[in-house]
Amino acid sequence: MGLTNQSTGLSLLKQKFDIETDNKTVIALAGNPNTGKSTLFNALTGLNQHTGNWPGKTVTNAKGTFKYKGKEFLIVDLPGTYSLLANSTDEEVARDFICFGNPEITIVITDSTCLERNLNLVLQVMEITDKVIVCLNLMDEAKRKGLEIDVKKLEEKLGVPVIPTIAREEKGIGRLLETIYKMTNGEIKTNPFKLKYNEQIESTVKEIEKELVKILGSQFNTRWLALRLIDGDKAIINSIKDIITIKSSKGIGGKLYE
């Protein structure tokens, strides 16, 4: 049939995101457009790519490396998106990387001047992965606009580290690095807030999850996948169909991903 593990669906995605890590710790950098992702990326990696004041400047995954306390990190700058519901190619790129690229940590960089809209993305990312650090960027502009953000309270509500930064002036980068380091060490543990939906949705999710585990095992976040299925997400449906094709052609004994 020509359908092999490598040529279809999720494994194709995996392949796409199976970057040469060389034992480096992989970090994903997500966030709304124009919140300073690329600037933070530059600040962390010391790369000096030009960053423009544009929504949509980064449409591909830019990669860079840095070292902190002898540990090597590979950081991936994802396209800026408002959500992860995959309405466009760039959203899909960002979402697929967080979900299937298995980054050790996902940093969500937010614009402190319009936190509400940025928190949408934070909540969506926290649905996919537990290891999240939130960067409150552009703190200087928030201050200028007379906005005050209770960082401690936000941290409590979200259950993940929240770090105020001014990426342009490289402020807060030290604390961010330390947090990344401690999180990979297990010194900082997160307890991310998980959104509960209404009962109907929750019970459907449970039922779907039960079946999904039979197909996918425990490798992926089945709750999130179930939610996407309910949401009618075509890309996800196709990926799951592909896996079934592989499984049935191999028989149940065949391991999906070695």
Next chain:
Amino acid sequence: MNNTPQKSYNKIEKLVNDKINNNPSFGDNIVTSIYQKAEKIAKDVVTVNDEKKVDWDKKVDKILTSKITGYPIMLILLGVVFWITIQGANYPSEVLASILFGIEGELTEFFISLNAPKWLHGLLVLGMYRTLAWVVSVMLPPMAIFFPLFTLMEDLGYLPRVAFNLDNLFRKAGAHGKQALTMSMGFGCNAAGIVACRIIDSPRERLIAIITNNYVPCNGRFPTLIAISMIFMGSLAASHFSSVFASLSVVSMILIGILVTLLVSKFLSKTFLKGVPSSFTLELPPYRKPQVGRILIRSLIDRTLFVLGRAVMVAAPAGAITWLVANITIGDVSILNHAASFLDPLGKLLGLDGFILMAFILGLPANEIVLPILIMSYMSQGAMLELDSLTALKNLLINNGWTWVTGLNFMLFSLLHFPCGTTLLTIRKETNSLKWPFFTFLITTATAVLVTFIINITTNLLGLV
């Protein structure tokens, strides 16, 4: 056959279908829950201290994106940027030219003293060195001024406002409003603009944006447009108006580029790529204080030196090749002349000539080298003596039969013609097919031919030349 996964999948499918049919608001419900929670958290942690603080962003935006003042300000800003560029580039261009061509004289002396064969001197000095000297002296000064100014507008956040102003026009053309953004990106580099089209969700509108991206001049073509405006169009006006006139002609080129983008988008959305434009809200990013030092460094290194480097890399071999084809003869006529006279009838129809078309074809790898190649080919005609100033360059063009129509059509052809090699490859990659780069090549070339042809015919009929 063990069909457990298939069974599970069928179960899921049934579950999902049942639930969604019973309760179609499931999807909306999920999204709403997320948004409500985000709103609640934000309310809990953010305090607004000073409600009365003036929102400067909004005030400035009101003026920059107003229906009345938006367009005039846009035009004036563009005009000023090009005026500064042209006014500022004139003198350094002259200086660079006289220095570099002074060196050419010394190189020639050196080759004579070495008793070097004539062809070697021709290939290296008259071919390679001369082309390089032209690339540097004609293109470097305008780039060194224009790119920092352009980057400054980008960093301030003005470009998205341009997009905002144009958004409505794009929707009227049946295209996506975000195309205004990808088009603005194309001013930097068309290949980058085409990659940026990924921000457009609908495949139909994305294709329109990809195909028409090339109609705005990129960093590689700006120097050519500016140079021709400076040395040719500008000098058509009285001397103290010349840089104003030159800037106006560059601004008009950009406007024509945008107009053609809209017209072709409209044409495509009515013919090959039919459909209704999807709606979206364009977000205006906040204004940011530009980091002037960083802008200078980045725009000089990332843009100016990058474009110049690319030009030099391609121009050196192109100069040598042009010299070769201009000096190798078949019968009594050089290869260059053979090719040029073959293309000449078509060129003349378009108000250009065979050499110009040759230069555009040879310039396919990089648009930066079209002008240098053209100068080379004209010069290899032999008649030229000294060419050490911009005035001499203008005389060279006039001696080769250039009129204002030639100048105008040269600029238009450069604006509208086929994309450079890199851009075509990018289209292939982004659309995953050979069909669309080929289609883009055809439609852009057709536009360029059509527009220049019409201008040539009308000016001829009206007796304007």
